[in-house]
Amino acid sequence: MTGPIAALALCRLTFDAAGALLFGASLFLAVLAPATLRGALAPRLGPTLRAAVVLVPVATLLWLPLEAAQIGGAWHSALDLDLLSALLFDTSLGSVWLARAALCGLLAAGFLTTRRPVLAVGRPWAIVATCSGLLLASLALSGHAAADEGARGTVQAGNEALHVLSGGAWLGALAVLPPCLAALREPSLRRQAELALRRFSTAGHGAVALVIATGLANTALVLGRWPTDWSSPYQVLLVAKVALVAVMVGLALSNRYLLMPRLAGGHEAALGSIGRRALAELALGAAALALVAVFGLLDPTG
Amino acid sequence: MTLVRTFLLSALILFGGVGTAFAHAHLLSSVPADRSVVAASPSELTLTFSEGLEIALSGVTLTTAGKQVLPTGKPQLAKDSDKVMVVPVESPLAAGRYRVEWHALSRDGHSSHGAYAFTVRP
Numbered sequence: 001m002t003g004p005i006a007a008l009a010l011c012r013l014t015f016d017a018a019g020a021l022l023f024g025a026s027l028f029l030a031v032l033a034p035a036t037l038r039g040a041l042a043p044r045l046g047p048t049l050r051a052a053v054v055l056v057p058v059a060t061l062l063w064l065p066l067e068a069a070q071i072g073g074a075w076h077s078a079l080d081l082d083l084l085s086a087l088l089f090d091t092s093l094g095s096v097w098l099a100r101a102a103l104c105g106l107l108a109a110g111f112l113t114t115r116r117p118v119l120a121v122g123r124p125w126a127i128v129a130t131c132s133g134l135l136l137a138s139l140a141l142s143g144h145a146a147a148d149e150g151a152r153g154t155v156q157a158g159n160e161a162l163h164v165l166s167g168g169a170w171l172g173a174l175a176v177l178p179p180c181l182a183a184l185r186e187p188s189l190r191r192q193a194e195l196a197l198r199r200f201s202t203a204g205h206g207a208v209a210l211v212i213a214t215g216l217a218n219t220a221l222v223l224g225r226w227p228t229d230w231s232s233p234y235q236v237l238l239v240a241k242v243a244l245v246a247v248m249v250g251l252a253l254s255n256r257y258l259l260m261p262r263l264a265g266g267h268e269a270a271l272g273s274i275g276r277r278a279l280a281e282l283a284l285g286a287a288a289l290a291l292v293a294v295f296g297l298l299d300p301t302g
Numbered sequence: 303m304t305l306v307r308t309f310l311l312s313a314l315i316l317f318g319g320v321g322t323a324f325a326h327a328h329l330l331s332s333v334p335a336d337r338s339v340v341a342a343s344p345s346e347l348t349l350t351f352s353e354g355l356e357i358a359l360s361g362v363t364l365t366t367a368g369k370q371v372l373p374t375g376k377p378q379l380a381k382d383s384d385k386v387m388v389v390p391v392e393s394p395l396a397a398g399r400y401r402v403e404w405h406a407l408s409r410d411g412h413s414s415h416g417a418y419a420f421t422v423r424p
Binding site for chain 1: 354356358359407409410411412413
């Protein structure tokens with residue numbers, strides 16, 4: 001893998017991870033958490049969310065020159081103005097990029113209003129969730145789906161968008177789980193935290209089911225075969241990602257069906273285990289995203 | 303634990319396709335074809351790829367056996383497919399061997415390149 005291609009993979013990983021974190025976390029705060037809990041959780045997530053709000057636009061900005069470097073096959077192509085303007089104004093990738101740049105502006109504005117509620121915006125977290133969701137969904141427009149034609153391409157892009165959104169919602173919400181579990185120990189927040197966790201449990205089933213269903217559709221639409229050719233580095237990485245996701249689903253199910261009932265039965269010790277497993281899921285999810293970024297740049301037929 | 307096992311198996315099977323989001327544009331065929339011998343000068347070069355192309359950043363260089371670069375028209379997509387690039391040949395090709403070096407940017411942002419050759423019969 002040459003320099004610009006590796007940099008492009010890193011850029012995509014940053015965009016995916018920060019975008020998923022923002023989308024899932026803001027969705028949790030906007031939809032699952034009642035107002036008092038939201039007010040208590042937001043500051044505890046502050047540094048993480050701030051980092052994500054900075055990283056999404058940075059990765060977006062860097063993508064354009066890195067893509068130019070990849071096309072030109074050399075670092076200096078990153079600043080080739082003719083190439084950059086052709087990429088920006090004459091390709092569909094450029095149109096997607098312009099839309100992303102605009103969404104990044106809205107995202108930053110939405111995030112600022114969550115911190116300065118003096119501005120008369122009713123639901124700032126819903127704005128953050130919408131912008132980060134649209135940014136994530138835009139991945140479907142620059143992926144393989146965009147390379148296919150007609151109705152098949154549209155179905156594929158829609159499926160891919162649903163896949164990244166459900167996956168992002170799952171991963172990002174996991175980041176809110178530890179502070180939400182900690183809130184169970186605080187008498188003033190306990191009831192709202194319980195409510196949010198019950199909602200998360202229901203919504204989580206939906207998100208994971210959607211991730212799997214869209215994964216199935218993606219297999220049918222894109223691959224059309226099992227990744228069984230182990231001489232291909234691409235397919236080996238794909239199988240590694242499948243294994244990671246399987247462990248994530250296992251952890252999620254053990255949290256829901258083994259530890260949550262224990263917690264409800266009064267075993268406070270289960271609280272720590274649930275939080276640790278949520279973080280382990282998050283780490284595995286990040287690793288899965290890293291694999292996507294790398295094998296997304298490999299040739300599937302190679 | 304049947305539920306858990308079912309979920310794990312489903313995930314293993316179903317996640318097979320996820321992440322195959324990117325692909326490179328491979329040259330599937332061309333007219334004139336690689337290593338072919340044609341009776342008359344072609345009026346255009348047609349290259350069929352495995353992926354949709356960003357035509358603004360795709361193109362070819364046509365050279366003679368003597369490495370002289372010949373003028374070619376602006377590459378365009380075929381009317382019925384964004385996977386097919388058509389490049390007009392500006393002036394008739396004399397008998398001889400020609401080399402086509404192509405570069406393609408697929409819709410998903412991957413660049414690829416390659417070359418093939420054909421001969422115009424005397």
